[in-house]
Amino acid sequence: MLTAFTKACRRYDVNIADEDRGARTGRLRRGVPQQMTKPQLDLGAAQPTRRERVREATLAEIKQIARNHLVEHGTGGVSLRAVAREMGMTAPGLYRYVSGIDALLVLITADMFQELADAVAAADASVPADDTDLRILTSLRAFRSWAVTHRAEFATMFGPHVRLAPETDITPAVEAGRRFGATFYTLFDRLLSEERFPLPDGDRVSPQLARELRAFADTCGFSAPHIPVEAVMVLSSCWVRLYGVVSMEVFEHLNFVMRDMEPLFESELRSILTGLGVRYLPPESSASVTTGTPD
């Protein structure tokens, strides 16, 4: 009984519930010195063991292949057995690295948030840093651009959680999503500090909404410590519109009614930015030849 429990603790140890396992093994398996499992604990992480390195590489390969399957066959097409097969392994072997298919999906979701954040940040960095207007325009376009070129990823990140069991721990993905959001918060903060647009009247914010917006601001850690709730409301509204138009495009809900969704996105973008007092520039001439059918 106790043996089985400690064994279970030893198994699903990586990446999910890491400190949890550290605590439990420390209490239950007193005979085994902890340095065994993580050598050179005090010497810093600069010197990973050879074992740790190859382990990290295997985990990366797992995630990479799972990601490929996600892109090629959709969320439902990711299976431990298929990943293992492609790696020349068997499915149970993967359980040394991931605690199950759900955890693997959460892992790659977190990675994808990081990747999206990097893509937006790269676009943001590609324009002059002091041109806030252009930075916002570029960042929002980069968001849509990444979404339409990574449809399967976007669906798992921003769609409903349809595959995961409800009790799955998705905090890694949520954390990554929060870091992604910070990209936009920073830009919005800049815009606020420049006082580019008048905040809406305070009486348009109901007490209930004010409470939720305050919680929003507190949780997300704006750089502005006491950001007015009216500003958070504007940000929320913009995010809702951006999310709506991009999701509708990626989820293909107007497919039978519109061929190319980019004009609608640009229209919404222009409307959003104008409302923020940010100047809008039409996209490059490549706008008419988008990913839509050339016909």
Add this chain to the structure above:
Amino acid sequence: MLTAFTKACRRYDVNIADEDRGARTGRLRRGVPQQMTKPQLDLGAAQPTRRERVREATLAEIKQIARNHLVEHGTGGVSLRAVAREMGMTAPGLYRYVSGIDALLVLITADMFQELADAVAAADASVPADDTDLRILTSLRAFRSWAVTHRAEFATMFGPHVRLAPETDITPAVEAGRRFGATFYTLFDRLLSEERFPLPDGDRVSPQLARELRAFADTCGFSAPHIPVEAVMVLSSCWVRLYGVVSMEVFEHLNFVMRDMEPLFESELRSILTGLGVRYLPPESSASVTTGTPD
């Protein structure tokens, strides 16, 4: 060879590709009179055979149980075997009624669109017919209300198609979705004819966008034959915002940052309606005690 083909034609005949089957069987199985498969074809559909009645009932039961499983266990929890088990049947038996799990999901999705349309229409009919403002307000609130009380359904209807194979024929669901959309189109038409709000300048509509919007209007069959594209743009923008705020709530993307999404919805609703020149009324006093956690 030919036998196998005709057998395959005879099997997956119902509900999906109905006329297709009629045509094929008519050509391939000349020896069998068509009246056999559909008796009293000329006497009208008012007299369904006993067989047809029980068959319809069985199909309805299948869909009902599948729907229950969808609600209780999410999209991934719907399985032919489980449905059959609950019906006291075996899974292969269901193939007499549905051509596979994907077709079943499409079927119930179409049903759900119909149900949503009915719910919105019922709310719309519950207020004075000549009060366009109140009808719109009530209809949009009914949309959100249905969504948050039917989360699993909403996710399969408005989320990404994550379970279905890409080549699945989803036209039944798309058709039902179109009928649902007509509910809002009609109200919007009313609003337009009342000329309640000024249309935006035509130069805000790019030629590409105008083309897409025109296709949108044509496909959806507005009652106004030559509705201006500017109006379609306004409608699209409103729909994007509504879709965005409701989807974010149902998909729980701000869960870790907001407890109750209704205030944000009401805020967006007010903003949308104000932009349309429609008067906004705050919700009943039950607003603060919504479906959210009581604490």
Add this chain to the structure above:
DNA sequence: CGGCGTTTGCTAACGGCGTTCACTAAAGCG
């Protein structure tokens, strides 16, 4: 270098899934 605990990956197995095929029993119709 050998010894030995840790880590890794395997095989076998269980149960669940979608789907097909061959077949039986029932229902409807002349």
Add this chain to the structure above:
DNA sequence: CGCTTTAGTGAACGCCGTTAGCAAACGCCG
């Protein structure tokens, strides 16, 4: 009643996630 059509079953195939037990490889330490 006899014949055709239909409803439903059981067995089977190949997927899937997951667990348990076991053997080989690894790496550290004496």
